[in-house]
Amino acid sequence: MPKRLTEDQIARYRKDGFCHPVPVLTAAEAAACRADLERYENEIGQPLDFPEKSKPHLLFKWADQVAHHPAVLDAVEDLIGPDILLYHITLWTKEAGTPSYVLWHQDGAYFFLEPAEQVTAWVALSDAPVEAGCMHVLPGSHEGPWRDHVDDLGPDNMIKRGQGIPGLEAERGVPMPLKTGEMSLHHTKLIHASGANGHTDRRIGVGLSYIPAHVRPYAEPKPTALLVRGRTHHDDFIMEERLTAPETSAARAAHKAAVSRFRARQDAGSKVAEAYVAS
Numbered sequence: 216m217p218k219r220l221t222e223d224q225i226a227r228y229r230k231d232g233f234c235h236p237v238p239v240l241t242a243a244e245a246a247a248c249r250a251d252l253e254r255y256e257n258e259i260g261q262p263l264d265f266p267e268k269s270k271p272h273l274l275f276k277w278a279d280q281v282a283h284h285p286a287v288l289d290a291v292e293d294l295i296g297p298d299i300l301l302y303h304i305t306l307w308t309k310e311a312g313t314p315s316y317v318l319w320h321q322d323g324a325y326f327f328l329e330p331a332e333q334v335t336a337w338v339a340l341s342d343a344p345v346e347a348g349c350m351h352v353l354p355g356s357h358e359g360p361w362r363d364h365v366d367d368l369g370p371d372n373m374i375k376r377g378q379g380i381p382g383l384e385a386e387r388g389v390p391m392p393l394k395t396g397e398m399s400l401h402h403t404k405l406i407h408a409s410g411a412n413g414h415t416d417r418r419i420g421v422g423l424s425y426i427p428a429h430v431r432p433y434a435e436p437k438p439t440a441l442l443v444r445g446r447t448h449h450d451d452f453i454m455e456e457r458l459t460a461p462e463t464s465a466a467r468a469a470h471k472a473a474v475s476r477f478r479a480r481q482d483a484g485s486k487v488a489e490a491y492v493a494s
Contacts, residue, residue, distance in 0.1 A: 240340075307420045317373050327434040353407070
């Protein structure tokens with residue numbers, strides 16, 4: 216019997232590559248996470264950006280709590296089994312009235328993991344209606360091949376590498392609006408995108424990339440991952456340690472090392488890497 220999802224939600228995920236909405240955080244939990252995030256943003260005087268928005272679970276209490284939330288992990292377990300690694304997290308914040316966007320893409324195109332069984336849990340820390348630029352998906356596209364991606368380093372593209380699938384500009388897709396505390400789940404090969412935020416509030420979401428523990432990485436350098444439930448199956452990842460003291464020098468060192476490895480894998484051969492070398 217499933218722990219969190221319904222049989223219909225599981226069937227839809229298998230068939231279409233996604234399901235939503237799934238209630239996971241209480242209103243109080245979501246508000247506390249947002250408050251902790253925005254407390255830090257107020258301290259630094261700007262919205263959280265790279266590199267801290269990558270793998271924030273290694274730095275911040277709010278991200279660690281979302282990553283380990285029982286309701287999130289129960290739903291993920293319903294899809295990929297009881298032995299779960301967290302491969303990556305990205306914070307996706309679109310400020311109200313801004314043109315930020317994410318091109319049509321597949322999450323796993325540059326993750327270099329096999330088999331392709333990653334599930335992305337996208338948890339809303341604020342309302343994400345259609346007008347706020349919620350995620351849109353192409354149902355069933357996870358059953359197709361990996362698509363060629365190109366680099367688009369436009370200033371409003373939220374993906375640091377800027378990857379996108381050419382030729383899909385006219386696609387509208389199916390929207391996945393969410394309320395605060397809800398999440399969506401989608402397959403690593405599912406093609407998805409999101410548009411600008413025309414809403415009156417920030418659209419704050421956390422994208423968590425979970426993989427079953429038998430999945431292995433390929434390509435260099437060796438990546439990091441965090442065991443969040445069950446047991447490991449091999450030693451092909453450098454295992455992260457769960458955050459104990461947020462925002463400390465030790466946490467920052469662990470975060471920097473993990474993000475450095477992730478970016479080296481993610482950006483290999485990209486315009487981002489070329490620009491970095493040139494600078």
